[in-house]
Amino acid sequence: MEDQNKKIRIAAVGDVHVRESDKGKWIEYFKRVSQEADVLLICGDLTDTGDEGEAQVLAEELKACSIPVVGVLGNHDYEKGRHKLIRQILQNNNMSVLDGEALVIHGIGFAGVKGFGGGFDGHMLSMFGEGAMKAFVQEAVDEALHLDRALARLDQEHENIKKVAILHYAPIKDTVIGEPEQIFPFLGSSRLAEPLSRRNVVAAFHGHAHVGQLEGATSSGVKVYNVAKQILMKAGYEFPFYIFEV
Numbered sequence: 001m002e003d004q005n006k007k008i009r010i011a012a013v014g015d016v017h018v019r020e021s022d023k024g025k026w027i028e029y030f031k032r033v034s035q036e037a038d039v040l041l042i043c044g045d046l047t048d049t050g051d052e053g054e055a056q057v058l059a060e061e062l063k064a065c066s067i068p069v070v071g072v073l074g075n076h077d078y079e080k081g082r083h084k085l086i087r088q089i090l091q092n093n094n095m096s097v098l099d100g101e102a103l104v105i106h107g108i109g110f111a112g113v114k115g116f117g118g119g120f121d122g123h124m125l126s127m128f129g130e131g132a133m134k135a136f137v138q139e140a141v142d143e144a145l146h147l148d149r150a151l152a153r154l155d156q157e158h159e160n161i162k163k164v165a166i167l168h169y170a171p172i173k174d175t176v177i178g179e180p181e182q183i184f185p186f187l188g189s190s191r192l193a194e195p196l197s198r199r200n201v202v203a204a205f206h207g208h209a210h211v212g213q214l215e216g217a218t219s220s221g222v223k224v225y226n227v228a229k230q231i232l233m234k235a236g237y238e239f240p241f242y243i244f245e246v
Contacts, residue, residue, distance in 0.1 A: 008106045010164065011036065011241040012227040014043030014207020017076065018058040020051070026061035032239045034066040039105050040241070042095075043207040043227055044074025044114060044168025047086060055086040059093035068105050069095040072112040074168040074208060098166060100146030102154050108246050109161045111150035115169030115206070116140040118189035125185060140189040143169075148195035155199065162246055165196055165204035174216030175226035176209040187212075196222045202246055214242070 011033045018026070033040050047054035055077075062069060071090075077083050087097045096103055098112030118125050118140035127137040147165065154161055170176045170188030179187060187209045196204050197220035204222060210230040217223055225242060232240035 007245045008039065008108055009037040010039055010041060010108070010244045010246060012041040012043060012205040012225065012244065013229055013232065013241040014168065014205070014226075015045040015074065015210060015228040015230060016042060016058070017045055017048040017229075018054050018061070019048045020053045020057055022057055023060070026058070027064040029239055030062060030065035033241055034064075037067060037241070037243060039067055039108075040065060040069045041110070041164075041166050041205055042069065042071035043166055043205050044072050045076040045207060046071060046073065046090065047077050050077050050079030050082055050086065052082050052085045052089060055089040059089055059095070062090075062093060062095060070098065070103070070105070070110050070112065070166060071095060072098055072114050072166050072168055074114065098150070100150055102150040104154070104158060104161070107161070109151075109154035109158060109163045110166060111147060111154060111163060112166035113143050113147045113150070115147075115167040115171070115192050116143045116189060117169060117186040118191060119185040120173035120188065120190045123184070124190055140191045144189070144191040144195055147192065148198065151195055151199035151201065163199060163201045164246065165201050167192060167204060167206040168208050170206050170209055170212075170224075170226065171196060171204055172216050172218055172224050174213060175206070175224055176212040178211045178213060179209050193218045193222075196224075203244055205242075205244075
């Protein structure tokens with residue numbers, strides 16, 4: 001049985017945007033992560049243009065990573081409609097890509113969804129008007145429900161488990177501040193924050209907003225981290241991954 005008091009080091013990054021020309025570029029990165037953490041989270045935009053060739057490059061680079069890798073897809077991974085193939089390639093190469101599922105690693109429960117937009121707080125879009133607008137809002141509602149169910153499943157199957165959420169889109173406004181306010185509705189949705197608070201999540205990690213803030217919190221105090229690679233690099237991280245201990 002694992003020591004319940006042992007601290008588990010979670011490394012998190014988002015928006016790696018791997019290209020087919022990146023062969024060999026990530027090997028030292030993944031070796032370094034493996035030395036400093038017990039599990040790696042990749043918060044979406046695994047590929048740059050949603051091409052399966054890019055996913056194959058990432059899969060090869062991940063062979064240098066000797067710790068478990070868990071992630072979610074991002075909007076870039078959906079660009080060419082090949083997201084299912086991208087997910088399959090990575091899952092066939094020892095990366096767990098979550099889409100409304102959950103798993104337990106080192107006694108920590110991880111639940112993941114891509115998430116979606118819709119805006120924050122009092123400025124969330126409502127399910128009113130044209131069918132296209134209702135469909136946009138419904139997508140965010142569905143993603144929040146998938147996240148809630150995954151977290152609930154962890155509670156049902158594992159008593160008093162500590163839970164971590166993996167997203168691509170932001171669940172709060174604080175971590176996207178710095179981006180143009182006009183595009184806030186496309187960067188995330190407060191609907192994603194509700195399951196985090198309801199299920200007493202320890203922390204949530206997301207990407208998507210390349211300009212924003214590294215740290216924030218939900219109204220109930222759940223810690224939220226925007227770990228987009230671009231933000232970590234701007235903050236001075238030589239190897240852009242954020243370490244969080246649980």
